[in-house]
Amino acid sequence: MDKTLTMAPSVTSATSRLEAGPQGKRPRKVLSSRNIIVYGLLGLAALYYLLPLYVMVVTSLKGMPEIRLGNIFSPPMEITFEPWVKAWAEACTGLNCDGLSRGFWNSVRITIPSVIVSIAIASVNGYALANWRFKGSEVFFTILIVGAFIPYQVMIYPIVIVLREMGLYGTIYGLILVHSIFGMPIQTLLFRNYFVSLPEELFKAARIDGAGFWQIYFRIMLPMSLPIFVVSMILQTTGIWNDFLFGVVFTRPDTYPMTVQLNNIVNSVQGVKEYNVNMAATLLTGAVPLIVYFISGRLFVRGIAAGAVKG
Amino acid sequence: MNANVSINKSNSVSIRELSLSFGSVTVLENLNLDIRDGEFLVLLGSSGCGKSTLLNCIAGLLEPTEGQIFIKDKNVTWEEPKDRGIGMVFQSYALYPQMTVEKNLSFGLRVAKLPKDEIDRRVARAAGILQIEPLLKRKPAELSGGQRQRVAIGRALVRDVDVFLFDEPLSNLDAKLRSELRVEIKRLHQSLKNTMIYVTHDQIEALTLADRIAIMKSGVIQQLDDPQTIYNRPRNKFVAGFIGSPSMNFLKGELADEGGKPVFKTNGVTFSLAGYETSQPLTAGRKVTLGVRPEHIQVDGDIAGEVHEAVVEIEEPMGADNLLWLKYAGHTMSVRIGGARRYAPGTKVRLAFDMTLASLFDAETEDRI
Amino acid sequence: MAAHSQPGRPNQLFRNLNSKIASIPMILTAVVIFLGGTIWTVTYSFTNSKLLPRLNFVGFEQYERLWDTPRWIVSIQNLATYGCLSLIFSLTIGFLLAALMDQKIRFENTFRTIFLYPFALSFIVTGLVWQWLLNPEFGVQSVVRSLGWTSFTFDPLYNSDIVIYGILLAALWQGTGLVMCLMLAGLRGIDEDIWKAARVDGIPMWKTYLFIVIPMMRPVFVTTLVLITSGIVRVYDLVVAQTSGGPGIASDVPAKYVYDYMFFAQNLGQGFAASSMMLLAIAIVIIPWAYLEFGGRKRG
Structure with missing residues (x-):
């Protein structure tokens, strides 16, 4: 097309102008500067997040001589699983030298019933708050939610007294109760928001059909709420497994959960520091929540988003 | 009680x-x-x-x-x-x-x-x-x-x-x-x-x-x-x-007496109220609103009774029906006619209002008279 | 005729009875533990309880002693430094990461998994890993020195002046993934048409973020802020694992102070007074938020 041609409104020039110039799909550069910046920054951040995990794994597979010589980022020259065995079965806390396995089983014994009890209570609470409000129910709920922000330290001692009165202080049952209490605000909120989001007409239809409180809960609501139960289970399992403060306050050394025992092993002032054993022990303690996290994937994200953003 | x-x-x-x-x-x-x-x-x-x-x-x-x-x-x-x-x-x-x-x-x-x-x-x-x-x-x-x-x-x-x-x-x-x-x-x-x-x-x-x-x-x-x-x-x-779509036409005005018969006046136009049924006296001077449904206004052709003239502003053909929007005496009105009858904007049309199906509302209480 | 005078109206107490029975655990928790426990602790903070709680009121004596204790002052200063920096950095980093993730990138799930996995780990695990990474003999410092920069010094955990930054580093590693996720959810919640409109109007992307998107995300920022803050005041496990409060008392925090006075120093009154101060700090943040969130409008 002649570039000197002016804006003559002739049919030919109009069509030719339509045909010339950019057309079709815009060519995309894979290595555009924008992409380099975006992926570069993300990659850098990913490195920062991954490095500690990498160092943990590498350290736990080295022998102590190699650790003393080399740098923490270098891969092991000679892979050894001895630190793992030692961490699991031989590491000492105080006078006990039977490793982390004791803490692991304690944590299992604490986590499973705590998750079940707390979810059972919270789901019924959420259901009552969503569908069967009574005078004052919102007031109690508000206290509960505000209570979630009260520092635990404020409530610990009164709970110690209550548990002592009930004869549960120092037992696993006491700790299960404590976990159920402190898990209640977020869990109740989670379930309440979920049940509120279900169509209200379903609940009305069930009432017209003559179903009562428990019948609607078990026969209508529960079958529809599997996702939220899974989300809640993920949150509670990781949360309770990772707890340290309640474990240290409410149990005795022989019932200490894994986190407490781990801290005692690593930060023990006696003996030579065995960093490889420490890292193996740390990885072992982190393994359960990590496995839960990697298996659950998006559900975990959904859980924290549901618990936080809607709250 | x-x-x-x-x-x-x-x-x-x-x-x-x-x-x-x-x-x-x-x-x-x-x-x-x-x-x-x-x-x-x-x-x-x-x-x-x-x-x-x-x-x-x-x-x-x-x-x-x-x-x-x-x-x-x-x-x-x-x-x-x-x-x-x-x-x-x-x-x-x-x-x-x-x-x-x-x-x-x-x-x-x-x-x-x-x-x-x-x-x-x-x-x-x-x-x-x-x-x-x-x-x-x-x-x-x-x-x-x-x-x-x-x-x-x-x-x-x-x-x-x-x-x-x-x-x-x-x-x-x-x-x-x-x-x-x-x-x-x-x-x-x-x-x-x-x-x-x-x-x-x-x-x-x-x-x-x-x-x-x-x-x-x-x-x-x-x-x-x-x-x-x-x-x-x-x-x-x-x-x-x-009730009704398009909505009833409402014309604000007042009642008057013309030769012993009650009439409705708005913006200088007079509507005879012959045929309107009411139990209340149609006192002259009372402020009222006249309501007529679009389908209760006859257009052109063989129309009976009092005839008004208006200009078509917009035509909305809807298939079975044809809706005309008219300007009359300062009011915008809609009229429903058969789908086959077409009017270009600007056309003058003759209208007849069916008072037996119209309604008068008190301007104050908005209740039907 | 008044409705309540009509015969046959069921007793109000028994209406919805099942719901009330089912709510007993919640009511007990809310009233006895949360409300009652708080009142109990605050009440006993005005006593001179030592080994056992006793109702022997001494006015504000415990609080006066608290603010005269250098260890408490250090822990408050630590909390302030840690809190401010933690808020600024986790919001900034979290938002930047979320904005990067929102560029319709590939491998979004992989990146998200990487950024969020530390959040699944406990503070104990986090603290111990970073204790190892920051170990001056073997960790980052020694690696940099072995590369030739022999005067390089980075030993936050053994330097009282900067120990709190070492803890901050670990805390950010653990918690920014969560902030990123919340921010990303907020970004995804913004109407696509806003972006289209900004593009048609020719507004540069950074301006769109700064002047349109961030103001629209106010609720997300507020919620995140509240979550981070309540976490900050609670920080305990991380310090215990990473430094045990050391060197000396240099990395002490209020939560640790409370715990030590309640369970080791056998000075309950001090512990109660210190925990009441923590409560006050939280109240300053929470009450305005709760008022905005729950008080202003009726929630469904």
Whole structure:
């Protein structure tokens, strides 16, 4: 097309102008500067997040001589699983030298019933708050939610007294109760928001059909709420497994959960520091929540988003 | 008032001085309503008028603040929903997603612990009436909107109740399905002869289905009458404007006396009121609004009576009908004519107003004169 | 005729009875533990309880002693430094990561998994890993030195002046993934048409973020802020694992102070007074938020 041609409104020039110039799909550069910046920054951040995990794994597979010589980022020259065995079965806390396995089983014994009890209570609470409000129910709920922000330290001692009165202080049952209490605000909120989001007409239809409180809960609501139960289970399992403060306050050394025992092993002032054993022990303690996290994937994200953003 | 209200025996549902407020917001106020046995009553109004709230009160899903509700001469004000002898159909169908159609239908009966063969008999009957037998083994997610609503109606049907409550049952369906199911509900009513209370904001549904329509606004029933009366003799300007599409033409003006006969004057134009029926004296000087529906104005051709002349501004052909928007005496008016008759904008037309079907409203109270 | 005079009205106490019975655990928790426990602790903070709680009121004596204790002052200073920096960095980093993730990138799930996994780990695990990474003999410092920069010094956990930054580093590693997730959810919640409109109007992307998107995300920021803050005041496990409060008392925090006075120093009154101060700090943040969130409008 002649570039000197002016804006003559002739049919030919109009069509030719339509045909010339950019057309079709815009060519995309894979290595555009924008992409380099975006992926570069993300990659850098990913490195920062991954490095500690990498160092943990590498350290736990080295022998102590190699650790003393080399740098923490270098891969092991000679892979050894001895630190793992030692961490699991031989590491000492105080006078006990039977490793982390004791803490692991304690944590299992604490986590499973705590998750079940707390979810059972919270789901019924959420259901009552969503569908069967009574005078004052919102007031109690508000206290509960505000209570979630009260520092635990404020409530610990009164709970110690209550548990002592009930004869549960120092037992696993006491700790299960404590976990159920402190898990209640977020869990109740989670379930309440979920049940509120279900169509209200379903609940009305069930009432017209003559179903009562428990019948609607078990026969209508529960079958529809599997996702939220899974989300809640993920949150509670990781949360309770990772707890340290309640474990240290409410149990005795022989019932200490894994986190407490781990801290005692690593930060023990006696003996030579065995960093490889420490890292193996740390990885072992982190393994359960990590496995839960990697298996659950998006559900975990959904859980924290549901618990936080809607709250 | 006396607690022992005498309840007419032929009434299926009676509502006495019902009020409901949430905190400081009053949704229903001192509402009285009698619904006859076997009647199809439509509660009509725009959203927020209290029609659904009233239905939920009748169902027992909401507790009234004051007043009483009687169903079949029994005071059910504080009865549980299941003990009221009602079935209800919801806008969102409200089918239990995890149950098959059959289980959905039978859930209430199973909760009530009815014998198995009785349950089967009732489910089969309902499925037969609604022609949903092939769907019985399916889950709600596998059904179309129309099929779901049919199942929802079936769930009310199996309960073997006297009163059916419908809460905007067709609002979630597309236009074609809506008109199909509308006919089906009417057929159902004709064969079952149950009392049906039907909430909707759709005036077509109301006019086509109802034996009587109760038009509601701000928690108060504005008019309770058969569709014909509501359409032709609206009690006030709100009802007149709410029913009919496009809306009734309203001309503000005043009454005058011309040669001993009452006339209506607006912006220098005079309308004869010959043929207008009223029990009130049409006193000259009274400020009023004249309301005429678009289909009650004749255009050109063989027209009778007083003739007015106007200019066509816009033409809206709608297939069967043709809607003309006219400018006349400073008012914009719409007129409905046959679809075959076309007018270009700017055309002059002659108009005749049918005063026997027109309405006059007091400018102050907005009530019909 | 008044409704309540009508016969046959069921007793209000028994209405919804099942719901009330089912709510007993919640009511007990809310009233006895949360409300009662708080009142109990605050009450006993005005006593001179030592080994056992005793109702022997001494006015504000415990609080006066608290603010005269250098260890408490250090822990408050630590909390302030840690809190401010933690808020600024986790919001900034979290938002930047979320904005990067929102560029319709590939491998979004992989990146998200990487950024969020530390959040699944406990503070104990986090603290111990970073204790190892920051170990001056073997960790980052020694690696950099072995590369030739022999004067390089980075030993926050053994230097009282900067120990709190070492803890901050670990805390950010653990918690920014969560902030990123919340921010990303907020970004995804913004109407696509806003972006289209900004593009048609020719507004540069950074301006769109700064002047349109961030103001629209106010609720997300507020919620995140509240979550981070309540976490900050609670910080305990991380310090215990990473430094045990050391060197000396240099990385002490209020939560640790409370715990030590309650369970080791056998000075309950001090512990109660210190925990009441923590409560006060939280109240300053929470009450305005709760008022905005729950008080202003009726929630469904």
